[in-house]
Amino acid sequence: MQRCCSVPVPSVLSITTTVVMEEDRKGRVMKYEAPGRPGSPVDVAPRYENFIGGKWQAPTTGDYSPNLCPATAKPICEVPKSGAQDIELALDAAHAAQPKWGEASTAQRAAALNAVADAIDAHREELAIAESWENGKPVRETLAADIPLAADHFRYFAAAIRAEESSITEIDKETVAYHFHEPLGVVGQIIPFNFPLLMAAWKLAPALAAGNATVLKPASPTPWSILKLMEVIGDHLPPGVLNVVNGPGAEIGKALATNKRIAKVAFTGETTTGRLIMQYASQNLIPVTLELGGKSPNIFFNDVAAEDDDFLDKAVEGLVLYAFNKGEVCTAPSRALIQEDIYEEFMGRCLERIRAIKQGDPLDTATMIGPQVSRQQVEKVASYVEIGLKEGAELLVGGHRPTIGGEFKDGYFYEPTVLKGHNKMRVFQEEIFGPVLAVTTFKDEAEALQIANDTLYGLGAGVWSRDTGRTYRMGRAIKAGRVWTNCYHQYPAGAAFGGYKASGIGRETHKMMLEHYSQTKNLLVSYDTKPLGLF
């Protein structure tokens, strides 16, 4: 079911690292029809199956669950509610396909990954609309960031695997150690709901490039966009190399993570589940990479306001980026630390920008923030705001569910919100996972650093200053795996990404991931024909 999209594919250079609003630049604003309706480029079947061995396979349980649209609270379609047996079928297919895939040349695997990237680009609009409708994120973000970044990720790892070399050590005149990278085999991968297609790409690209086959479990709120992705890319990989099984975490996730037939498990999600997965991995002695939560500080030094220029404007936007993806980002800059002498003016500008955020139909390219992914998420956000107010935080803006009319009246929307307080409050320590910013002030560099590091997490951070000596000192001292310096929310391939402390283990989006998905074979070869003389 693959059709070519008639929208011209934008140049990769302009879209892979920054969010470029193509439509706005041309002055057009578009509102896409919802998937399945007349005029929409996206088809919706009433029911979808698992993708196993290159084919659509019904779950052995015969069970399905409804998949809801967060903007309308109405069902989109039904998706499989699989059982442990479906994981076994997927592993059968993966094990059957993996040896040939693993023995293929890197050129052959790279060609397949590039074909996957091309297919994603050709279907950019359809995938962007589908993901936006299912997750609630604004289509302007999926069009300009999520989908192009996903395609680029496959291209990056296609290039990385082609360029990979291994080492040789001359031990002595007649003994040589040859090192080879070999695939692990079949891996299990579990992804979150916040960036379904991009998180799939981050996991799939390095695993497949390195010659592994995979079984992927999408997140419960966002399985459909992954299955639409399979419609687009499924034919470009040998059957069984990539398998998708959908179902509840307690059954499918556990069946996969505890399975003796996987050689590695990769997980992005919450901390306690990460711990459990690592425990399962230890029982089977397999490696694990985890990307867990965060409460990233975004630090603004007073010199950002030294001039009223582009950079100050960028810094203001940098703070407001807490609302990107409706705050459902593990690295959301959810704590803003502003140097006290510029607080009033800087915060004033930011609040003005926040009040101008357009909230509504995620398929309208003018919309900047869509609904939270589910009812339980929006209720959790609301309860955190309540907690913050009870703790004595000051509400600067937002703090309510907005009234959005028409078909969106039941959507899971929450207004972009700012709470002012101090770093010991719960709203400064816990990951809210919504468009709620906790803001506080600091005196000097030392205090900024102390507040920044006073958290259980260490995934991301932002540092803003015109003084690059200062940004360097802060960046090296902050205990986080990704320190955005005079920018935020950029996720280019080639920049390593991962957590310190309770935020996880391992680094993604960088060629070092190939090592996470390989093992080293050493051939220790002797060219000496004489015996040792021992026995």
Next chain:
Amino acid sequence: MPAKVENGNAGCVTATEAAHRAIEALRAAHGGPVMFVQSGGCCDGSDPMCFPGGELALGEGDMLLGVLDGCTFHIDADLFEALGRPRLLLDVEEGTPGGFSLAAGDGLHFVTRVREPRNKAS
């Protein structure tokens, strides 16, 4: 792993009627107790994870908040401090359990609500 009540923390967590009923049903379904571990971070931030008893290996860093119908409720000790030593209420709501957590019944998941913390953070 046997439950150890430490530092007199028993009573830091209580449950609603609905949660008690859900626990009873799970105990019957699993033929034994379940266990609760308060989640920290990311998509399921304040949901308590519910596993079959003994599923998650607990360690020195886990604090027992209380025992509900023979089921332990733990929280990471550092997280407990970061939250200002809250007293938690276990409840049940419509929705999908996060992570690998067991459901609290058909279409239901466990949630925790906070009562006033013992030590108000200054």
